[in-house]
Amino acid sequence: MKQFGKIFQFELRGILKNKVFLGVTLFLVVAIGVVMFLPNLSALFQTGGEEEQTSAGELPVLALSLPEGELGDRLTPVFAAAFADYAVTPLPGGARAVEQAVAKGEADCGFAVQTDRSYTYYVTDLALTDDNPDRADAALEEAYRLTALTQSGLSPEQAADILAARAEHTVVTLGKDQMQNFFYTYLMIFALYMVILLYGQMVATNVAVEKSSRAMEVLITSAKPVAMMFGKVFASCTAGLIQLAAVFGSAMLFYQLNESAWAGNGLVAAFFHIPVGLFVYLLVFFLFGFLIYAFLYGAIGSTASKLEDINTSVMPVTFLFIIAFFVVVFSMTSGNVDNLLMKICSFVPFTSPMAMFTRICMSAVPWYEIALSLALLAVGVAAVGWVSAKIYRVGVLLYGTKPTLRTLAAALKRK
Amino acid sequence: MKLELCDVEKSFGDKRVLQGVSFTVQSGRAFGLLGRNGAGKTTCIRILMQVFGADGGQVLLNGEPLSRSRATFGYLPEERGLYPKKRVAEQLAYFAELKGLPHKAAVAAVANWLARLGMSDAANKRLDTLSKGNQQKVQLVTALAHNPDVVILDEPFSGLDPVNALLLKEVVQEQIAQDKLVLFSSHQMNTIEEFCDSIAILNGGRAVLCGDLREIKRGYPRDRLAVTTEDPAPLLRDFGDAATKTRRGEVILRLDDPGEKQAVMRRLAEQYDIDGVRVLEPTLSDIFVEYAGEEA
Numbered sequence: 001m002k003q004f005g006k007i008f009q010f011e012l013r014g015i016l017k018n019k020v021f022l023g024v025t026l027f028l029v030v031a032i033g034v035v036m037f038l039p040n041l042s043a044l045f046q047t048g049g050e051e052e053q054t055s056a057g058e059l060p061v062l063a064l065s066l067p068e069g070e071l072g073d074r075l076t077p078v079f080a081a082a083f084a085d086y087a088v089t090p091l092p093g094g095a096r097a098v099e100q101a102v103a104k105g106e107a108d109c110g111f112a113v114q115t116d117r118s119y120t121y122y123v124t125d126l127a128l129t130d131d132n133p134d135r136a137d138a139a140l141e142e143a144y145r146l147t148a149l150t151q152s153g154l155s156p157e158q159a160a161d162i163l164a165a166r167a168e169h170t171v172v173t174l175g176k177d178q179m180q181n182f183f184y185t186y187l188m189i190f191a192l193y194m195v196i197l198l199y200g201q202m203v204a205t206n207v208a209v210e211k212s213s214r215a216m217e218v219l220i221t222s223a224k225p226v227a228m229m230f231g232k233v234f235a236s237c238t239a240g241l242i243q244l245a246a247v248f249g250s251a252m253l254f255y256q257l258n259e260s261a262w263a264g265n266g267l268v269a270a271f272f273h274i275p276v277g278l279f280v281y282l283l284v285f286f287l288f289g290f291l292i293y294a295f296l297y298g299a300i301g302s303t304a305s306k307l308e309d310i311n312t313s314v315m316p317v318t319f320l321f322i323i324a325f326f327v328v329v330f331s332m333t334s335g336n337v338d339n340l341l342m343k344i345c346s347f348v349p350f351t352s353p354m355a356m357f358t359r360i361c362m363s364a365v366p367w368y369e370i371a372l373s374l375a376l377l378a379v380g381v382a383a384v385g386w387v388s389a390k391i392y393r394v395g396v397l398l399y400g401t402k403p404t405l406r407t408l409a410a411a412l413k414r415k
Numbered sequence: 416m417k418l419e420l421c422d423v424e425k426s427f428g429d430k431r432v433l434q435g436v437s438f439t440v441q442s443g444r445a446f447g448l449l450g451r452n453g454a455g456k457t458t459c460i461r462i463l464m465q466v467f468g469a470d471g472g473q474v475l476l477n478g479e480p481l482s483r484s485r486a487t488f489g490y491l492p493e494e495r496g497l498y499p500k501k502r503v504a505e506q507l508a509y510f511a512e513l514k515g516l517p518h519k520a521a522v523a524a525v526a527n528w529l530a531r532l533g534m535s536d537a538a539n540k541r542l543d544t545l546s547k548g549n550q551q552k553v554q555l556v557t558a559l560a561h562n563p564d565v566v567i568l569d570e571p572f573s574g575l576d577p578v579n580a581l582l583l584k585e586v587v588q589e590q591i592a593q594d595k596l597v598l599f600s601s602h603q604m605n606t607i608e609e610f611c612d613s614i615a616i617l618n619g620g621r622a623v624l625c626g627d628l629r630e631i632k633r634g635y636p637r638d639r640l641a642v643t644t645e646d647p648a649p650l651l652r653d654f655g656d657a658a659t660k661t662r663r664g665e666v667i668l669r670l671d672d673p674g675e676k677q678a679v680m681r682r683l684a685e686q687y688d689i690d691g692v693r694v695l696e697p698t699l700s701d702i703f704v705e706y707a708g709e710e711a
Contacts, residue, residue: 006512210498213496217492218492218496218510221461221464222510397467410428
């Protein structure tokens with residue numbers, strides 16, 4: 001236990017002092033800070049812009065070409081109302097005149113209306129957020145329906161009432177609201193995926209570095225292999241938790257500083273109001289999930305003699321983890337997180353950290369299923385830890401030839 | 416203290432690496448473990464250090480089964496290597512703590528040893544920035560900083576320049592003088608002869624020769640004389656096939672009967688122009704080649 005403590009401290013100090021670890025953590029915190037402050041910053045810019053516009057008394061120009069006669073007269077007020085934030089400028093000369101006005105920069109955009117239900121929209125660069133065609137569609141459709149209804153004998157008021165009619169509805173969610181939970185479940189699963197994969201690989205690499213640098217020769221005669229392996233794995237796990245805490249903690253802090261600016265965004269608001277219980281589940285599944293994979297990565301690292309061997313050696317474990325991730329993500333996007341595959345994955349120790357956690361977030365899982373999943377996971381972690389420590393004990397002493405499955409099986413039988 | 420390996424057996428898979436190896440190491444007397452590559456030396460050392468257990472036989476310390484709680488070990492492995500990217504003092508203190516020293520004591524011991532080896536200025540440097548010889552000395556500190564009861568040195572002088580080799584010899588002599596169990600494993604026979612009072616030669620997983628080095632040598636027939644002379648020609652002429660000249664200019668005379676040596680020495684002094692004559696003992700190298708030359 002004393003040796004475990006020393007190894008844990010040494011390894012953790014090594015990771016926390018590592019420039020890459022510090023750089024990545026700092027980068028993530030800064031990036032989250034920038035994102036969380038963005039609404040306030042952009043509001044600041046927009047406010048300045050509006051003041052500028054108001055002081056200049058200028059609105060963007062919308063060139064409008066309408067057919068002559070009754071249709072043109074009818075649609076002129078329709079466009080003026082739909083594009084109140086534009087200086088709507090009627091142009092004689094049809095589509096060509098509108099196109100030239102936009103091309104020369106005399107107008108910011110333009111509509112050349114051919115009939116009461118067709119038009120051409122002209123714009124220099126179509127922005128991702130340009131909703132002018134949608135606004136024009138809605139305005140023309142409403143004008144068309146209003147005309148049709150009044151022509152069939154209704155008064156304009158009756159027609160306007162009919163068009164304004166809307167159904168009202170209320171949704172009562174008795175289980176979990178997947179629309180609301182999807183975003184934060186995905187974020188947490190992704191964080192789990194990244195941390196386990198990165199730190200698991202780090203455990204394997206560290207063991208291989210000790211072997212290839214021959215520091216292992218001194219280590220194996222100074223400490224028990226089990227203490228060495230557990231010290232490394234738990235130090236990496238703690239470093240992962242510290243990084244997660246730094247990232248999520250700073251995100252929470254930045255959100256609270258900018259809460260009013262994000263009030264209109266339901267997804268973000270939902271993420272920062274995750275029930276505490278889910279965080280506890282995240283923590284438990286992170287710990288178990290991390291340990292089970294880190295033990296495997298540690299054992300694999302011990303069988304590699306050279307650092308270059310690590311990438312190919314860890315591939316089977318990495319694939320297993322990636323498959324588990326995809327099963328979960330596909331189930332999430334399909335909307336059915338309680339399908340048979342997910343249910344099976346919820347009880348298999350290698351997949352349950354992600355599968356069961358997703359089901360808990362996005363559906364109503366009976367408590368006994370959660371308890372069974374956690375119990376199986378705990379047993380799985382203990383078994384994998386025991387097997388990995390045995391493999392580690394043999395692996396670290398072998399140089400050159402990779403141990404065969406037979407050698408490893410023999411090592412498991414040895415006391 | 417007395418450390419004993421009694422009929423130790425060890426197999427890896429189908430390969431029997433140790434087949435009933437026995438030897439005894441006494442404190443205050445350096446012990447040399449010899450053998451060709453693959454003879455089982457490293458396996459013996461790992462069993463002694465309890466990296467893994469023996470399949471059969473016993474390892475005893477003062478007559479009782481050995482355990483890590485009963486003795487501390489310091490090990491200088493043949494394959495040198497520590498953490499190349501970490502600072503010297505930091506990793507040395509870590510290893511000393513792993514071997515049981517409290518943090519403050521470990522830091523103090525490391526500082527003392529670095530000063531003793533003239534390396535105080537390297538304490539805060541990264542290991543990979545040091546020369547090979549200095550890295551060797553850092554490695555030596557991992558073996559000795561925690562003041563172990565048993566010191567195991569595997570090829571301790573390999574890669575050291577003469578000045579550092581002299582420094583290491585002083586350190587080893589100190590460890591022996593402190594009544595520690597010092598075990599050498601080396602292919603450098605002169606090193607073993609210089610330090611070790613007793614030896615064991617392993618061959619094919621068996622201890623083919625074991626005991627006090629002086630007695631082993633005494634057990635050989637004293638039938639050779641080494642003659643120092645400026646003029647070897649008369650000796651070579653008169654003694655014929657029984658005389659050979661070495662590269663150093665000595666003439667070795669092989670006697671048919673060891674009992675004749677007093678008479679032959681008198682004759683040499685009276686009839687030839689010689690500077691000196693001595694009875695030639697077998698070197699450890701001769702003994703090693705005799706016992707380990709052929710794979711068992």
